[in-house]
Structure formats: structure tokens, C-alpha cells
Amino acid sequence: MTAQNETVVITGSSGFIGERLVEKISPLFQVVGLDIAEPQQLPPNASFAPLDLTTDEGVRDALRQVRERHGNRIASVIHLAAYFDLTGEPDPKYEAVTVRGTERLLRALQAFTVEQFVFSSTMLVHAAGRPGERIDEERPLDPKLPYRASKIETERLIEEQRGAIPAVLLRAAGVYDDLCHSPFIAHQIARIYERSPKSHVYPGDLRAGQSFIHREDLTEAMLRLVERRAALPPTTTLVLGERDAMSYDELQREIGRLVHGKEWQTWQVPKALAKTGAWLQEEVLREDAFIKPWMVDTADDHYALDTSRAWELLGWQPGHSLRETLPRMVAVLKANPAGWYQANQLDPDRVPAVRTAEAAPGRR
Numbered sequence: 271m272t273a274q275n276e277t278v279v280i281t282g283s284s285g286f287i288g289e290r291l292v293e294k295i296s297p298l299f300q301v302v303g304l305d306i307a308e309p310q311q312l313p314p315n316a317s318f319a320p321l322d323l324t325t326d327e328g329v330r331d332a333l334r335q336v337r338e339r340h341g342n343r344i345a346s347v348i349h350l351a352a353y354f355d356l357t358g359e360p361d362p363k364y365e366a367v368t369v370r371g372t373e374r375l376l377r378a379l380q381a382f383t384v385e386q387f388v389f390s391s392t393m394l395v396h397a398a399g400r401p402g403e404r405i406d407e408e409r410p411l412d413p414k415l416p417y418r419a420s421k422i423e424t425e426r427l428i429e430e431q432r433g434a435i436p437a438v439l440l441r442a443a444g445v446y447d448d449l450c451h452s453p454f455i456a457h458q459i460a461r462i463y464e465r466s467p468k469s470h471v472y473p474g475d476l477r478a479g480q481s482f483i484h485r486e487d488l489t490e491a492m493l494r495l496v497e498r499r500a501a502l503p504p505t506t507t508l509v510l511g512e513r514d515a516m517s518y519d520e521l522q523r524e525i526g527r528l529v530h531g532k533e534w535q536t537w538q539v540p541k542a543l544a545k546t547g548a549w550l551q552e553e554v555l556r557e558d559a560f561i562k563p564w565m566v567d568t569a570d571d572h573y574a575l576d577t578s579r580a581w582e583l584l585g586w587q588p589g590h591s592l593r594e595t596l597p598r599m600v601a602v603l604k605a606n607p608a609g610w611y612q613a614n615q616l617d618p619d620r621v622p623a624v625r626t627a628e629a630a631p632g633r634r
Contacts, residue, residue, distance in 0.1 A: 274315070277302065277340040278496060281321060281375070282350030284309045286451060287390070291348065291489045292316050295496065300340055304332050305351065323351055323371025329378050337382070346386040346496045347379060352424075354417055356453065358564030364420035372424050376431050386499040388438040388492065389428055391421045393481065393509050395441060398571035401477040401517070406576040407441070407507045415564055429505060436504050438495055442488055443481040443511030443575065446592065449613050450599045452482065455521075455592075456614035457560045462525050462534055463603065464620060468561075469522075472536050473544035474569025476519035481511035481575045484590035494584040501583075508580050512588045515574035524593070528600040541566050 276299050282288045283303025292303050296316040303309065304321035312318060319335040322328025336344070353367040372389070379387070396405050397412035413419035425439050446452040450459065461469035491510055495502070516524070519536055526534025544566045551559040580586045603610040608618040 274298065274300070276300065276345040277336070277343065278345055279304060279336060279347045280350065281305065281323075281348070282352070282390075283318070285350060287445060287485060287488065288350050290485055291350075291492055294489045295493055298493075299345060299496070302336050302340065304336075321351070323374060324366050326374055326378075329371075329374045333378050333382070342381075343383045344379075344385065346388060346499060347375075347384060348388045348390070348492055348496075349375065350390045352390065353420070356560075356562060358415055358417075358562050360416045364416050368420040369424050369427060373427055373431065376428065376433075376435070379435065380433055384435045386438065386496065386502075387428070387432060387435045388440055388495055389424065391425055391439050391441045392418065393441045393443050393511060393573055393575060394418050395422050395425070396509075396573075398568070398573060401475065401479075401572050401574075403572065404513075404574050404576040405509065407509055407579055415568075432505075436499065436502065437506070438502065439505070439507045440492070440495075441507065441509045443483040443509075443573070445485050445488055446482055446595070447485045448595060448598045449602055449610065451485075451614060453560075453615070455482070455599075456616060458521060459525055459529070459599065459603065460611070460614075460616055460620075462522070463529050463607075465530075468547075469534065470536055471539045471544070472518055472522075472569065473539055473541045473566045474518070475572075476536060476538055477517050478570050478572040479515040479517040479520070480571075480573040481513070481515040482592045483511045483588060484592075484595065487512075487586075487588040487590055490589070491580065491584060491586045494586055498584060506583065508583070509575050509577060510580055510586075511573075511575040511577060512591050513575065513577065514591050514593055515572070516593060518569075524596055525600070528597055529603075541569070544569075 278295055278299040279302045280288055281304045283292050284305040284307045292301050293313050295301050296313045301316040303318045319332045321332040353363040395411050395418050396409040399405050411422050413422045428437050450456045522536045523533040545563050548559045548561045607621040611618040
């Protein structure tokens, strides 16, 4: 059987990662995208079926369409669909979608011949390191937040219930692209672009930082996983991200230089003060504060990765870096501020005020 006749199923196919993954894999495989929302368009060699992970019927109907179109053999199931929000608070959707949804999917896939099941986890399941340390696949796990706990629980469930299906637990860093599309980076850039007083303070170790990964590099690694599936162990765990984990202070200085032509000065503030400020913004001023208490609590966390296993198994290393992509992000922001704000789900009404401040730099 040639690769063009083999089937790859992608859940969460209409999302930021899934949409690009469908485009990347469809020239080589028959792709079926599964999601709640139907994509606006599909490339050749790809089809779509609706998927509701919260019900047995929703999963059965989606896989029935896969069988009718492509038969009983699946080369790989890449499972991106999951629940996530930025509140840091418990939510029943973590259990219903991420954990039990994966359980339903795995149970239904037992009726197929599946050569690989790839679960999109996160590097954040690992306990944080300190500046100077690198995290690999053997680092202990730490379920201290609901999102991370849901990923850890789902990984455990996959190992217990995968049966004869080989599994890959893919613990990736935060994803971005040339327009940004990373909430944490986008808000950091916007604060500096707007000259917000909040952009000069940080409630953690300024040396701490996190690895990121460009969407093109992540989808390339997923393609290689599919292509090399026969050579992988029955259970494979991989951390994926850039080795260059810029510290918060480095990011601040570089963004300030790109946006305003000067390095941005940042001061460390007590966590209690940062939490009070976030509370006042949300509860008193009735503004939708991006900074949440859990972000303050994790401000010292450092996630620099050792991705040598990905190189050994896949011959993979990132072709992009956040450091080299920041100039492109900022160039797009400067060329079309309102468009950049909209693309990153920020309020474009803040842009005219920015222009006024730039026209009269003495005003604050």
C-alpha cells in the first residue's frame, strides 16, 4: 500500500494546529479531519466529519464515516482535540472532553486496525526547572493546574487502554507562528506597544523563560511521526520545542527594541502586589484582566527543553526560533496594527490610543 492510499485521522482538525497539519499531510496521505466546527475549506485528498467527543454516539458516527470512506485500517490517529482555558480554574470540560473524550475515542478505535495513536500533550506536565536546567522526557510530572492535570490523567489512561495500538505522547512547547497567535507572547508585545505601565513589571525571576515551537516545526515533527511509525517503540514520549528558551527579561528587551527602538526596562515586583493589581483590574475596574493568579504563581517556572530524543527517533530539530521570528511579528504589527490585534484576539479599539501616544511621546 502506498502512502497516498493510507489514512490519517486528525481530531481538532479545524484548530490552529490542526488546520495546518491537514494541509501538510494531505499531499502524502488520505486525511480525515474530525472536529465540532467544519473548516472553511479543505485541501485535495482531505475530507471532514463532525466529531463530538462528549458522547458515545458522536464518536461512533465520526468513525463510521471514516470506515465508509477509507475502510478499517488507519495509519495514524493524531489526537489534537482537547479543552483549555486561561482561567486556571477547574472546569468539568477538562474531564468531559480531554479525559473521557479520549477514552471514548480509544475504545471506538479498538474496532479498527490502527498503526499509531498520537496524543497532543504539553511540556507543562513536567515539573518546572530552574534557569540553567533542561527538561527531558524523564523529568517528574506535576499536575498543579487543571489543564496540566487533565493531560497527565489522559496520558495515564492511554497507556492503560490503548490495547495493541502503539502510542506517542507528544509533550510540545507553546505554539506560535509568524503572526504570533500565542496569547502569552501577543499580550506581552501589546503591553509594550501600548507603553502600558504593566509592561515594566514582572512578578517572578526575570531569568526564567519558556521554550516555544513554531507551528511549522510542530507539524513537521507530526508528519515524521507518521512516516516513521513502524520504527517507534510501542509507547513513545517526546518533548518538542526550541532549545533557545528566551528569558522574560530577554523577551522584554528585544520586543522593546523592535517596537520602540530601545531595550525595555523591567523590574521584578512581589507576587502579592501583582495579584492585588490583577484583582483590582478585574473586580474594581471591571476590566477583563489577562493576568490571572495562576500566572503570577508560576512566574518563576523555567522550561528549557532537551529534545535529543526527537533528533534520535525522528531526525527532527526546529527550523525556526522565536528570537528570529519576533522581528517578523513586530513588522506585521507596525504595518497593520488593527489587523494584528484582531488576528491575535486583542481589542483593536486600543490601537488609536497607541497612535496618539506615539504622536505625543511626552504624554502618559
